[in-house]
Amino acid sequence: MAVGSPKVAVAVFIVKENKLLIGKRQACVAHSYFSVPSGHLEFGESFEECATREVKEETGLDIMKIEILKVTNNLFLDNEANLAEHYVVILVRAVLVDPNQIPQNLEPQKCDGWEWYDWENLPDPLVPQLRSAIKEGFNPFQDNFKEY
Numbered sequence: 284m285a286v287g288s289p290k291v292a293v294a295v296f297i298v299k300e301n302k303l304l305i306g307k308r309q310a311c312v313a314h315s316y317f318s319v320p321s322g323h324l325e326f327g328e329s330f331e332e333c334a335t336r337e338v339k340e341e342t343g344l345d346i347m348k349i350e351i352l353k354v355t356n357n358l359f360l361d362n363e364a365n366l367a368e369h370y371v372v373i374l375v376r377a378v379l380v381d382p383n384q385i386p387q388n389l390e391p392q393k394c395d396g397w398e399w400y401d402w403e404n405l406p407d408p409l410v411p412q413l414r415s416a417i418k419e420g421f422n423p424f425q426d427n428f429k430e431y
């Protein structure tokens with residue numbers, strides 16, 4: 284199995300009240316797992332620019348108050364799918380500019396659709412690396428977070 288250099292991605296936890304925007308992935312890495320909007324960092328981009336661009340491309344939503352919460356170091360190894368990927372992922376939190384804006388599924392080849400899920404009732408199965416981060420205490424609603 285050919286292995287490449289680690290890649291950098293940004294995963295965006297858009298919070299609204301006690302909910303997170305989550306979709307079921309159709310991309311080859313973590314296919315069929317649920318997660319938040321994400322994407323690869325492009326040359327010269329800040330993490331905030333990457334988050335804003337990816338969320339807009341995937342959901343049509345406009346976000347603000349982007350904050351870095353955590354950095355994760357993730358390996359995806361799947362012998363059956365002949366897949367070996369290493370990602371450094373910046374987990375960021377954001378809120379909607381307009382809380383009434385409705386998410387659209389603008390890249391249906393990458394995602395089944397976007398829904399708001401209660402933090403207490405997240406869908407199953409989550410991307411394993413995200414599930415582990417949550418098990419270890421990662422919480423995008425931490426630090427007495429105030430939406431507005």
Ligand SMILES: Nc1nc2c([nH]c(=O)n2[C@H]2C[C@H](O)[C@@H](COP(=O)(O)OP(=O)(O)OP(=O)(O)O)O2)c(=O)[nH]1
Nearest residue numbers: 292294310312318319321322323357370372410413
């Ligand atoms: N969505 C998501 N991706 C994650 C998590 N952890 C993790 O390592 N990743 C990695 C796997 C993904 O392949 C990678 C980049 O996200 P992506 O696969 O949605 O990227 P994309 O196709 O939209 O990127 P792009 O080519 O449009 O830039 O981030 C996670 O918790 N959620």
